[in-house]
Amino acid sequence: xxxxxxxxxxxxxxxxxxxxxxxxxxxxxxxxxxxxxxxxxxxxxxxxxxxxxxxxxxxxxxxxxxxxxxxxxxxxxxxxxxxxxxxxxxxxxxxxxxxxxxxxxxxxxxxxxxxxxxxxxxxxxxxxxxxxxxxxxxxxxxxxxxxxxxxxxxxxxxxxxxxxxxxxxxxxxxxxxxxxxxxxxxxxxxxxxxxxxxxxxxxxxxxxxxxxxxxxxxxxxxxxxxxxxxxxxxxxxxxxxxxxxxxxxxxxxxxxxxxxxxxxxxxxxxxxxxxxxxxxxxxxxxxxxxxxxxxxxxxxxxxxxxxxxxxxxxxxxxxxxxxxxxxxxxxxxxxxxxxxxxxxxxxxxx
Amino acid sequence: xxxxxxxxxxxxxxxxxxxxxxxxxxxxxxxxxxxxxxxxxxxxxxxxxxxxxxxxxxxxxxxxxxxxxxxxxxxxxxxxxxxxxxxxxxxxxxxxxxxxxxxxxxxxxxxxxxxxxxxxxxxxxxxxxxxxxxxxxxxxxxxxxxxxxxxxxxxxxxxxxxxxxxxxxxxxxxxxxxxxxxxxxxxxxxxxxxxxxxxxxxxxxxxxxxxxxxxxxxxxxxxxxxxxxxxxxxxxxxxxxxxxxxxxxxxxxxxxxxxxxxxxxxxxxxxxxxxxxxxxxxxxxxxx
Numbered sequence: 001x002x003x004x005x006x007x008x009x010x011x012x013x014x015x016x017x018x019x020x021x022x023x024x025x026x027x028x029x030x031x032x033x034x035x036x037x038x039x040x041x042x043x044x045x046x047x048x049x050x051x052x053x054x055x056x057x058x059x060x061x062x063x064x065x066x067x068x069x070x071x072x073x074x075x076x077x078x079x080x081x082x083x084x085x086x087x088x089x090x091x092x093x094x095x096x097x098x099x100x101x102x103x104x105x106x107x108x109x110x111x112x113x114x115x116x117x118x119x120x121x122x123x124x125x126x127x128x129x130x131x132x133x134x135x136x137x138x139x140x141x142x143x144x145x146x147x148x149x150x151x152x153x154x155x156x157x158x159x160x161x162x163x164x165x166x167x168x169x170x171x172x173x174x175x176x177x178x179x180x181x182x183x184x185x186x187x188x189x190x191x192x193x194x195x196x197x198x199x200x201x202x203x204x205x206x207x208x209x210x211x212x213x214x215x216x217x218x219x220x221x222x223x224x225x226x227x228x229x230x231x232x233x234x235x236x237x238x239x240x241x242x243x244x245x246x247x248x249x250x251x252x253x254x255x256x257x258x259x260x261x262x263x264x265x266x267x268x269x270x271x272x273x274x275x276x277x278x279x280x281x282x283x284x285x286x287x288x289x290x291x292x293x294x295x296x297x298x299x300x301x302x303x304x305x306x307x308x309x310x311x312x313x314x315x316x317x318x319x320x321x322x323x324x325x326x327x328x329x330x331x332x333x334x335x336x337x338x339x340x341x342x343x344x345x346x347x348x349x350x
Numbered sequence: 351x352x353x354x355x356x357x358x359x360x361x362x363x364x365x366x367x368x369x370x371x372x373x374x375x376x377x378x379x380x381x382x383x384x385x386x387x388x389x390x391x392x393x394x395x396x397x398x399x400x401x402x403x404x405x406x407x408x409x410x411x412x413x414x415x416x417x418x419x420x421x422x423x424x425x426x427x428x429x430x431x432x433x434x435x436x437x438x439x440x441x442x443x444x445x446x447x448x449x450x451x452x453x454x455x456x457x458x459x460x461x462x463x464x465x466x467x468x469x470x471x472x473x474x475x476x477x478x479x480x481x482x483x484x485x486x487x488x489x490x491x492x493x494x495x496x497x498x499x500x501x502x503x504x505x506x507x508x509x510x511x512x513x514x515x516x517x518x519x520x521x522x523x524x525x526x527x528x529x530x531x532x533x534x535x536x537x538x539x540x541x542x543x544x545x546x547x548x549x550x551x552x553x554x555x556x557x558x559x560x561x562x563x564x565x566x567x568x569x570x571x572x573x574x575x576x577x578x579x580x581x582x583x584x585x586x587x588x589x590x591x592x593x594x595x596x597x598x599x600x601x602x603x604x605x606x607x608x609x610x611x612x613x614x615x616x617x618x619x620x621x622x623x624x625x626x627x628x629x630x631x632x633x634x635x636x637x638x
Contacts, residue, residue, distance in 0.1 A: 051568045058442060113385060113441060117577045118622060121615045124570050128615075132608035239587050252566055256449055263446055297457025303450030308436055 032173035047230035049273030056203035061123030065251035069232025070239035092238035098228030106217035127250035150246030200222035266315030352480025365595035366495035374547030380583035390565025396551020418552030426544020580628020
């Protein structure tokens, strides 16, 4: 699937520090509402990019875990009030659901297209179910599921231990950015560990990993679960940003969009999906504020062109171009060197 | 008694509906291992072609049975030449490119026809079963779907074209060695698949109002029916359409349509878990 040079990659601390500083200093020069949303989308894209790009598992319905995170937070915060436990639950519930579904799929040796259908079906079931939960019969504790209209006005994130002190605006942006950076570091740490290297091994040659003695289904289930927890965190942050959750978090469109972000940004990198989400997300917001060109027309055209022209996405393509440029320069330097030597030799002959 | 008749008719209708919307996708997937995620949008285009031409004064049956498949077949031909032919053998890339195409088509249709629902009245009046009022058009859908499946089977089984098609399905290189160009076969197959999707869209147009985004409600069901069915085009589609249609309607009658659909989706998961290669990967192996 990928050639040499696209293994796990490594963390370049100076780039990370510069990137983190840029994100943390952004509120000085811009408003924070849109950047918060973009950072949440970047986290969602990172969760899929980790699983798809490194373990080779494409989930066609990653919105299921995003939405589960959002709904879990909303329901739990109505019942608990203080937001720390709901936040943790929003990570745990998607991770647990993904572990169960993942174990069912991976121990059943389900792969590629069939994996796609399975994950898609889970999302569809959740979407249909949540759409049909209107009325008083559907309530969990104090929270009414609300069907098509969703759950509005739940208590948003507060300073841990102090339910009266809610976090919104610029401080909330910092919370989101710290979650994003933390998730990035976690992903880097996973990839640098032997677990991460085994995942890349599975991506490259599953049978060989199996024969070496790795428990392939267990590793797949684990990364699926980790990725789902990350998506759940993104969903929970999204719920707090939007201050309402509706069944549209489970929609087919939501699942499609995150796949587009990852593939356009670059499969097999971590920075690619995040940048893809940020760039395409801002494009979507910009397109949403005008009416001459239809939003999905542009997104669709981009996806087709990227698949046809740069199937590995922008980030790997850029790296490959830079490498080719560097090696071409090295060749030229070398060629110039030999030519000079030739001249010298000919001079000596003469 | 009347109630039983209604239930049976509704089950038959659901089976016909699933078979109809899956036929185009099944041909393309079964023969080329290509998953066309723009399938729902091709169905949607068939619907718009029908409504547009019936608004222009053409007989509704001509519009849905002739114009819709031809128009959508031509669109399929263009799509195959411009996009899909570069991606054969790359399953995930094809899925993504056709997903992009599906978004593109939704955008295009929204630009042309606007984002409001259009519809055309059903040309067959309803009838009475005891105390129950039934849609007469459903019977037409059951009949056309049955005829369509039967004629597809006849073509694949008893004609020279069908023989070549089945050959290409089992071993493309052998067919190529015997002098048939696989590229042409793929092109024709994709066009035929698109035409079948257009036909489905045309036939279903009077039943459901049309929106540019209506394809989304077909693609998931068609996708599940075809993949769970496995590689055999007709046996696979029919067997899963029968199982899913029956379960969906029985559970719907026992509870609510939403629960019925959820039951169908859950059953798809169970079937795929038990038979990872689809139903025809295990049963009906020598079928078409």
